[in-house]
Each structure stands twice: as structure tokens, then as C-alpha cells.
Amino acid sequence: MFRFEDNKCYRMPAHFGGFDCPGPEAALYYKDAVSVTFTYTTDEKQLASYVPEGFELLRPELNISYSQFREIDWMAGGAYNLVQVSVPARFNGKRDQLEGQFILVVWENKTWPILGGREETGIPKIYADIEDLHTIQPNYYTSASYEGNTFLRLELLGAKPVNGQLLSEMQASAATINALGWRYIPKVGAPGADLSQPILYPQGAEVHSAWAGSGTVKWTQLSWEQNPGQWHIIKALAELPMLEMAPVIMAKGVIILKPNNGRVLE
Incomplete structure (x- = not known):
């Protein structure tokens, strides 16, 4: 008979x-x-309604980050793409007070990173088909869809290299990133949660090169029939007004995640 060992780590199905x-x-x-x-200002009250208690919205900004990852060590050199939507926030707890990016949702196009990110680190990951980055320089394009229904298109236009002091500042700010989230594990067969807790997932990046340009974000709302599990998420984000778009930044380099330094915030 299978028995758990206290000094081991497990993932479902744990009995193997x-x-x-x-x-x-x-x-x-x-x-x-x-x-x-992509970063744009939006309605503060509307945006704050998606940030849980214990967190404070620092600025009425929505950040949408598209990432194309290759040569991933823990995937044996594998690859995947993601779209992350986050807001600048501060956690005000009894023990912890820190600022970072509170992650509203992450779409990924591979199952394996979704499972680990949801269960083990509390990042709200869900599935989508996410295109590789297409380019007709100096313009770059990508999109995200579900079963053939596109719900997000991103465009970086007129990208120009970033150098000097501005690049140095970007490298310094990217070195340490506090990814903040909320881990929610529902009860089996009953309302409520077995786990409902704020988390910190430390990470960072080594930025080797960067570009800046203008850009566009186009949300397309889907019906329940087109995307029964996610339509309400897309609707909420699409209804946030785009008041002012900041310069769009593209960066290339190395991403470093530190899940074993992650913890529940108090």
C-alpha cells in the first residue's frame, strides 16, 4: 500500500x-x-474591484505581458508562451508589507506549467492558444484564442532599440520582481475553500536587450458558448477603459523563477 513520506515533495497523482x-x-x-x-491607465474603481482585500492598488494601471519562452531547463529544453495580466499593488499584512505586481490572470499554452503554477505557487493560470511572436520589423504581433475564437490581439509598432541609461534602469528594475497572487483551492463537494491565501512568488530577469515603440491592445469579448470557462474573465478585462497607453517595451534575456522562496503572506 502506498504511504506518504514526510520528507518528500509530491505532485498529483501523488501515489506514484x-x-x-x-x-x-x-x-x-x-x-x-x-x-x-503593454501598460495603460484605466478606471481606478473598476480595476480595484478585482483586487482582493489585504492588497492595495497603487496605480490604476493594467499591465499585459506577452512572453515567448524557449530553452527552459525544468522542461528539458522545452518551450511555451503566456499572456499575464497584472496590476501594481501593495500587500499590507500583520507580518508582510511589500509591493509588486498582483497577478489577475495568466494564460499559458502548455499544461505542465499551468499545473505547477496553480497548485504549488498560487498563480491563477488557465489555458489558451497563444501564437508565437510574428514580426515584420519594426512591428510585432501576436494573439490569444480559445478553440478558434480570438479574444486578444497585441501589436508593438515602430520598435526602436533602447540603450544607455534607460536600458540600465530597465535592467535594474527587472532584476527582482515580487509576483503577488491569491491561491484558492475549493472544497470538494461543498461551497467555500480548503485554501484561500495571498502568496509571494519571487522572480527576476536578466535583460540583455530592449526595444520601445507604440502599441495596441484589442480585446474581443466571447460568448458563453465560445468560451464557457473564461468568458467572464475576458469580459471583465475588456470592459476596463483604455485611457492612456504607455510606450510598449520588448525585452530579451533570461528569466529566473524562485518558487522555493515563495511563501504565504501574512
């Missing part, structure tokens, strides 16, 4: 056996990463 838990200094490396970040 555990593994030695990585130490606190273990890190996950994404050796070939391209990210394009």
Missing part, C-alpha cells in the same frame, strides 16, 4: 511517488525569453 524537495536556493531558468509589455 514523491521526490526530494529542492532547497531554498533552487531556481528555474528560462534561457531564451522574449517579453512584450
Whole structure:
């Protein structure tokens, strides 16, 4: 009969056996990463309604980051794409007070990173088909869809290299990133949660090169029939007004995730 061992780490289905838990200094490396970040101001009250109690919205900004990851060590050199939507926030707890990006939702196009991110680190990950980054320089395009129904198109236009002091500032700010989230595990067969807790997932990036340009974000609302599990998420984000778009930034480099330094915030 299978028995759990207290000194092992497990993932579902756990009854096939555990593994030695990585130490606190273990890190996950994404050796070939391209990210394009879109930021626009929106209605503060409307945006704050999606930020849980305990967190404070710092600015009425919505950040949409598209990332194309290649040469991922923990995926044996594999790859996936994601779209992350987040807001600048501060956690005000009894023990912890820190600022970072509170993640509203992450779409990814591979199952394996979704499972680990949801269960183990509390990042709200769900599935979508996400295109690789298409380019007709100096313009870049991508889109996200579900079963053939596109709900998001992103465009970076007129990208120009970033150098000097501005690049140095970007490199410094990206070195340490506090990804904040809310881990919610529902009860089985009953209302409420078995786990409902704020979390910190430390990460960072080594930015090797960067570009800046203008950009567009186009949300397309889907019906329940087109996307029964996500339509309400897309609707909420699409209804946030785009008041002012900041310069769009594309960066290339290495992403470093530190899940074993993650923790529940108090």
C-alpha cells in the first residue's frame, strides 16, 4: 500500500511517488525569453474591484505581458508562451508589507506549467492558444484564442532599440520582481475553500536587450458558448477603459523563477 513520506515533495497523482524537495536556493531558468509589455491607465474603481482585500492598488494601471519562452531547463529544453495580466499593488499584512505586481490572470499554452503554477505557487493560470511572436520589423504581433475564437490581439509598432541609461534602469528594475497572487483551492463537494491565501512568488530577469515603440491592445469579448470557462474573465478585462497607453517595451534575456522562496503572506 502506498504511504506518504514526510520528507518528500509530491505532485498529483501523488501515489506514484514523491521526490526530494529542492532547497531554498533552487531556481528555474528560462534561457531564451522574449517579453512584450503593454501598460495603460484605466478606471481606478473598476480595476480595484478585482483586487482582493489585504492588497492595495497603487496605480490604476493594467499591465499585459506577452512572453515567448524557449530553452527552459525544468522542461528539458522545452518551450511555451503566456499572456499575464497584472496590476501594481501593495500587500499590507500583520507580518508582510511589500509591493509588486498582483497577478489577475495568466494564460499559458502548455499544461505542465499551468499545473505547477496553480497548485504549488498560487498563480491563477488557465489555458489558451497563444501564437508565437510574428514580426515584420519594426512591428510585432501576436494573439490569444480559445478553440478558434480570438479574444486578444497585441501589436508593438515602430520598435526602436533602447540603450544607455534607460536600458540600465530597465535592467535594474527587472532584476527582482515580487509576483503577488491569491491561491484558492475549493472544497470538494461543498461551497467555500480548503485554501484561500495571498502568496509571494519571487522572480527576476536578466535583460540583455530592449526595444520601445507604440502599441495596441484589442480585446474581443466571447460568448458563453465560445468560451464557457473564461468568458467572464475576458469580459471583465475588456470592459476596463483604455485611457492612456504607455510606450510598449520588448525585452530579451533570461528569466529566473524562485518558487522555493515563495511563501504565504501574512
